[in-house]
Amino acid sequence: xxxxxxxxxxxxxxxxxxxxxxxxxGVIIGLLRTDPGRTAAAAVPLALEVTQPAPVxxxxxxxxxxxxxxxxxxxxxxGTPVSPxxxxxxxxxxxxxxxxxxxxATDGDGKTMTQPITTTAEVPxxxxxxxxxxxxxxxxxxxxxxxxxxxxxxxxxxxxIKDEDGVVGYDSQVPLARESGASAAIYDAGSALxxxxxxGIRVVGRIVAFRDKTMAxxxxxAGHQDWVIQNPGGGPYASHYGAIAFTNFASPEMRRYNIDxxxxxxxxxxxxxxxxxxxxxxxxxxxxxFPGLVDAPSVSIAEFLRESRDPVRAxxxxxxxxxxxxxxxxxxxxxxxxxxxxxxxxxxxxxxxPSHWNAGEYxxxxxxxxxxxxxxxxxxxxQRQVQGTGAKVIPWLQDFSLGVSYGDAQVRAQIDAAAxxxxxxxFLWNASVSYHAGALDPA
Numbered sequence: 309x310x311x312x313x314x315x316x317x318x319x320x321x322x323x324x325x326x327x328x329x330x331x332x333x334g335v336i337i338g339l340l341r342t343d344p345g346r347t348a349a350a351a352v353p354l355a356l357e358v359t360q361p362a363p364v365x366x367x368x369x370x371x372x373x374x375x376x377x378x379x380x381x382x383x384x385x386x387g388t389p390v391s392p393x394x395x396x397x398x399x400x401x402x403x404x405x406x407x408x409x410x411x412x413a414t415d416g417d418g419k420t421m422t423q424p425i426t427t428t429a430e431v432p433x434x435x436x437x438x439x440x441x442x443x444x445x446x447x448x449x450x451x452x453x454x455x456x457x458x459x460x461x462x463x464x465x466x467x468x469i470k471d472e473d474g475v476v477g478y479d480s481q482v483p484l485a486r487e488s489g490a491s492a493a494i495y496d497a498g499s500a501l502x503x504x505x506x507x508g509i510r511v512v513g514r515i516v517a518f519r520d521k522t523m524a525x526x527x528x529x530a531g532h533q534d535w536v537i538q539n540p541g542g543g544p545y546a547s548h549y550g551a552i553a554f555t556n557f558a559s560p561e562m563r564r565y566n567i568d569x570x571x572x573x574x575x576x577x578x579x580x581x582x583x584x585x586x587x588x589x590x591x592x593x594x595x596x597x598f599p600g601l602v603d604a605p606s607v608s609i610a611e612f613l614r615e616s617r618d619p620v621r622a623x624x625x626x627x628x629x630x631x632x633x634x635x636x637x638x639x640x641x642x643x644x645x646x647x648x649x650x651x652x653x654x655x656x657x658x659x660x661x662p663s664h665w666n667a668g669e670y671x672x673x674x675x676x677x678x679x680x681x682x683x684x685x686x687x688x689x690x691q692r693q694v695q696g697t698g699a700k701v702i703p704w705l706q707d708f709s710l711g712v713s714y715g716d717a718q719v720r721a722q723i724d725a726a727a728x729x730x731x732x733x734x735f736l737w738n739a740s741v742s743y744h745a746g747a748l749d750p751a
Contacts, residue, residue: 352379356413356421364405365432366510366579368624372401373425377413384412386425404624405429431580431626431654434702434733435748436464436512441477441494443741456743457509460751465504466582466735469513469573470566474522482568484561488526501577512735513578513625517557517566517612519585524552534599535559537589545596547589554589558601558608567616574623581620582657584630586612586649587642605643613652626654630704633660636689646690650697657735660686660703662722663710676712683725691729700733707736707743719747 358375373385378396382389385400386409392398402409409425437456443449444467456462470476476490478497485491504511527535528544537545537554544552555562570581588596588605601608613629620627635644636658650656662682665675670685672678683703690701705722706714719736726734736743 354379354413354415354419354421356411356423358411358423358425360425361427363428363430365430367404367429367621367626368577368579370401370403371405371427372399373411374399375411379415380413381416382414386410406622407618431700434464434735435462436466436735437462437743438466438735438737439468439741441468441471441475444500445495449741453741456745456748457507461745461748464510464512466512466514467500470515470569472516472519474516474520476569480569480572482565482572484565485569488523490522497576505577510579512580512582513573514582514584515566515569517583517586518555518562519549519553520555521550521553523565524555527555528552532561535562538597538599539595540597545589547591549589556598557588557612558598563612563615567619570616570620571623574620574625578625580626580628582628582630586629587632587644590642606639606645606648609643610645610648610652613649617652628653628655628657630657630659633658633664633686636686636693646693647697650694650699653699655700655702656690656694657702657704658686658690661706661737663706663712679706679718680721680725683722684728687726687729687731701731702733702735703731704735704737707738716744716746719744723747
């Protein structure tokens with residue numbers, strides 16, 4: 309027997325029923341109007357995993373970045389778009405490690421996730437000899453160097469870009485190099501780099517920065533006197549290097565000139581740029597005037613290296629500087645503050661030639677006759693100087709005779725001393741580009 313439901317009850321039931329129907333209908337309508345792709349994407353939260361590439365020893369070396377981006381609609385690697393696979397995996401080879409490069413994944417709602425590309429680039433072991441532009445252009449001397457490379461005695465060649473006279477060894481396109489007459493086609497840079505790179509040999513390009521007779525003389529007579537270091541009387545500063553031999557490291561134009569040469573060379577394929585004569589002239593500071601200088605000379609020199617580092621590395625080269633051996637203990641003599649400079653370098657290259665030390669330095673009675681002792685002790689000091697800067701120490705060693713005859717044994721003693729303090733790398737200097745290959749172990 310059915311009971312009669314009161315009217316108020318029926319209305320209440322109908323209201324409830326209506327609500328149920330509306331809710332159900334709302335669900336149905338909502339499902340019909342939802343974008344299936346958006347629902348699927350929303351079901352997979354955005355996530356990004358990046359497998360960092362292995363460390364590299366050349367800033368010219370390409371790196372491959374791999375990873376997986378779940379729930380991503382688009383991905384960029386170092387600014388380049390890449391299409392992920394169905395499972396979200398991606399892979400892209402980029403020209404080389406770059407500061408600040410990232411992987412960015414974006415989902416359908418515009419939400420992004422970012423991870424940095426943290427590949428490290430480190431200078432490898434260096435066993436190098438100095439080669440001038442003229443020596444490379446002269447076949448017999450070039451072949452002597454190449455034979456050392458073929459025998460595995462060296463793995464790196466230091467080839468001059470700009471020498472002590474300010475002559476740029478190849479046909480530079482830097483405007484000031486051409487306008488001043490500094491650009492000289494002594495050797496073909498592209499050919500030299502290909503020859504050495506094809507042999508697996510790295511190339512360090514040396515730029516003699518502020519000792520620059522060619523530019524200083526041209527600038528002085530062209531009306532750019534502020535580009536040149538001056539004496540208190542307003543004339544060009546003269547030294548044993550010449551009447552007008554030093555450009556002004558405080559001049560923005562001279563700083564830019566050297567950086568332009570460095571970035572051009574890095575772009576051509578030089579693996580590293582080493583600045584030499586990155587200092588003030590030796591002598592009393594009171595005898596010199598540096599137009600535009602607002603800081604101490606040593607601060608200005610370090611600031612130049614800071615300005616140079618990012619452009620040089622972006623162009624594909626490591627940055628280093630040759631410094632005086634005495635700079636570790638007497639930084640103000642030539643405005644080379646090693647800790648300040650090292651912060652902007654991949655390595656410091658102290659010139660530790662035993663013949664250049666005074667008797668008694670580092671308690672070594674006769675440095676020129678005790679090559680092992682002076683190298684061992686001075687290198688320990690330089691290692692202390694660069695602690696906490698991120699820079700390595702790679703020394704310049706002596707392969708020439710000055711006061712004491714040097715041969716295989718004396719050269720080898722210096723190399724052994726460097727190894728004894730944990731430095732397997734070195735540069736050998738001989739201005740005549742004539743080396744004692746017997747001091748170097750073949751591969």
